[in-house]
Amino acid sequence: MKPIYSFFLLVVLSFILQVKAFGQRTVVSGIVRDAVTKETLPNVSVFFKDTKIGIQTDVNGKYTLVSPDPQNEISFNYVGYRAVFKNIMPSATQELDIALVPDSRALDEVIIVGGKKVKYRNKDNPAVELIRQVIAHKDENRIKSYNTVSFRQYEKMLFSLSNVSDKFKSKRMFRNYQFLFQEQDSTLIGGKNLLPVYIQEQLSNHYLSKDPEKNKTVVIAEKQVNFDSRYIDNKGMKTYFDRMYQDIDIYKNNISVISNEFLSPISDGAPAFYKFFITDTLKNQKPQVIELSFTPRNTNDMLFEGKIYVTNDSHYAVTGASFGVNKNINLNFVRALKIDLDFEANNKGKYSLSKSNLLADFGIGKTKGIGFTGERTVTYKNYQFDTVLPDTIFQGKSTVVLGDAAKKDDKFWEQNRLDTISKNQLKIYGNIDTLQNLPSFKRTMKIVTLLFAGYQNLGPYEIGPVNTFYSFNNVEGLRLRVGGRTTPELSKRYYFENYLAYGIKDEKWKFFLSGTYSLNNKSIYEFPQNYIRASFQRDTKIPGQELQFVQEDNFLLSFKRGVNDMLLYNDFYRLDYVKEFENHFSYNLGFKKWSQTPAGGLNYLNGANQSVNRLSTSEISLQLRYAPNEKFYQGKIYRVPIADRYPVFNLRYTAGLKGVFGGEYNYHNLMGSIDKRFYLSQLGYSDVTFEGGYIAGKVPFPLLAIHRANQTYAYQLNSYNLMNFLEFVSDHYVSINIDHNFNGFFFNKVPLIKRLKLREVVSFKALYGGLRNENNPNLQSGLYRFPVYENGAQRTYALGNEPYMEGSVGVGNIFKLLRVDLVRRFNYLNNPEVSEWGIRARVKFDF
Known part of the structure; x- marks a missing residue:
């Protein structure tokens, strides 16, 4: 998503700046036509005499020319036509239609063809040959x-x-x-x-x-x-x-x-996509230059229209161009x-x-x-x-x-x-x-920041994000939260963040505390980052839900489908060192002590069918990331990438340490991914993600790869939108995620539909994985049993011989903001509480 935050800030700034009095303006508008054929003429140059105030007529020959000062004369110029000068009324709004007469001196010949309109063809077309x-x-x-x-x-x-x-x-x-x-x-x-x-x-x-x-x-x-x-x-x-x-x-x-x-x-x-016409030859130049006009065959497609100027010699070099887009x-x-x-x-x-x-x-x-x-x-x-x-x-x-x-x-x-x-x-x-420096402007910016970034700045401390202050789920019931973080006004070296939350139904307090020290005397949110962070968090989490650019207790994500009663109470102790380099290579070295307690419909039962109240692990991890030529916008919460054609590589290694700070298991977890956007010209673009992971060691299912599921009604690009939470786990897997946007390539060619400016999207996701015998609780009595529903039906599975697959077809750009997908799940349909079809929506701001 584009940096909507900055866009709206500029919009607000625009409203503040709308106060200029125009004085005695001169406004002239009208249509320019060919005096012989009566056809409208695009790209005619229109100027107020002796000024630089000018425009060109649009594709329909229309123009509107405005001057903040009084003007007396206006000119019209177009290659191959006689220039026209007209007196106008100063300090007035007026309409003036013009008919330009072809200049026979600039043309070798004028050919008038009667009868039916000749169909445009590439064959035997001198403009196409050129x-x-x-x-x-x-x-x-x-x-x-x-x-x-x-x-x-x-x-x-x-x-x-x-x-x-x-x-x-x-x-x-x-x-x-x-x-x-x-x-x-x-x-x-x-x-x-x-x-x-x-x-x-x-x-x-x-x-x-x-x-x-x-x-x-x-x-x-x-x-x-x-x-x-x-x-x-x-x-x-x-x-x-x-x-x-x-x-x-x-x-x-x-x-x-x-x-x-x-x-x-x-x-x-x-x-194959443009129509070309030779519209003039400029013989007063050496070599001679040919004016070549072009227009899209389909005016809705991502194509230009205008003119290019080409040398009439053996090099056929471009000497100039002037073009735009169709309305x-x-x-x-x-x-x-x-x-x-x-x-x-x-x-x-x-x-x-x-x-x-x-x-x-x-x-x-x-x-x-x-x-x-x-x-x-x-x-x-x-x-x-x-x-x-x-x-x-x-x-x-x-x-x-x-x-x-x-x-x-x-x-x-x-x-x-x-x-x-x-x-x-x-x-x-x-x-x-x-x-x-104006107090009124500062107040305005604070309000806008609160609305669009979710934080209220109070100087050295800012409160937010506001969309997490209220949410709800089946375990906590109504959840209330308040928090914030320090700003560079307090210190450019030290940063602190905290929040406090309370669940009305479970009557439990949750909180988060973190302290960060910047090692390069820059803000920890400024590239390149170089800091050490220590944190403690006691809070809930849905197993396997990994969200991008949004927080789990976001109010809008409180609305979920199906049975949604599995939750974890977690205690996280973390110590992280983050180092970024100018070439966009970075690494994160971390230590985490994690204690998790199942809640709601989730239970940890050992092989003897005894309930396990707490699972504790200690981990060290190293994450490597390389994003060549990466560009991004740093928001208040997340760093939002600006999509481009360059790949992003991620590699993460995690080692479980048994006996260290209460850790119960030894294991090794390796995960890697590649993300890349492919531009396919008129067919749009594809966002493709390859991912794979392998876990070595004997571990219970909460420590396996819990595949990213989505039980909300929002379409999530990196999750499986018809998979239930904790439905599939693996100790080895590979996956591919393809999301393709056609940019309206097909809709643009359908009468009436094309006027809605809709865009087609398709996606396909496949996940192939499984469990080795040593990690399958159905084969090993010493492991935690897979969760079950209240009626005894199994909730969690290992993938079989075929990959999990789902796909979608959707319509984007609805009201220029909304994407709606019809999602289909292709297999594993016999699992309980699953749907073969679903409708998901996503807000997507795009040009």
């Missing part, structure tokens, strides 16, 4: 075609408030924020005024080598708006924005934009998207990317209401090709940030920026600092 030539010459035109490359790069990320309503200008709640709105940025998209609220900049040197393949990035300078770290993870927010706004390489088969994979118009399979695309919250790429001829006679601009406008509604506009502009200079690069350049990490990169002064930035920056944009740095 794009196939471009595809065939991709390798020679890519930057990777050179032996070595070096260049300097400047990037600017700007987030602005869009579509600000003047209704807010007189609201009392905004009277303290007028200093933010003395001037408004003149940048526009779709006629919407933009008010900058966030900015980040970076200046870096890049080095690439073809053979051997190496790359190195040296960040010389960087700066960004920094929000209060108590409320927003600034590094995580920057990482999230960088993931959404990645570098645009049109020569790649797939282009990642807004966390989605779009098929490039010059990908190997582009002719019908199955993309959430994106009102508009525009990408511009500029290429320049280099000293090798080829073309290199000189500037890229990605601009996206986000909002809940299609056109109305407040929104956000994000813009990333990247400028490339000082290209050097096929020069000798010393091996020392590539030593160490692939990305290096110089120690003083964040300390560069304004004079340095003025001298070294490779692109212009407006005064209004520069004001953002100081304005946000001033904003965060």
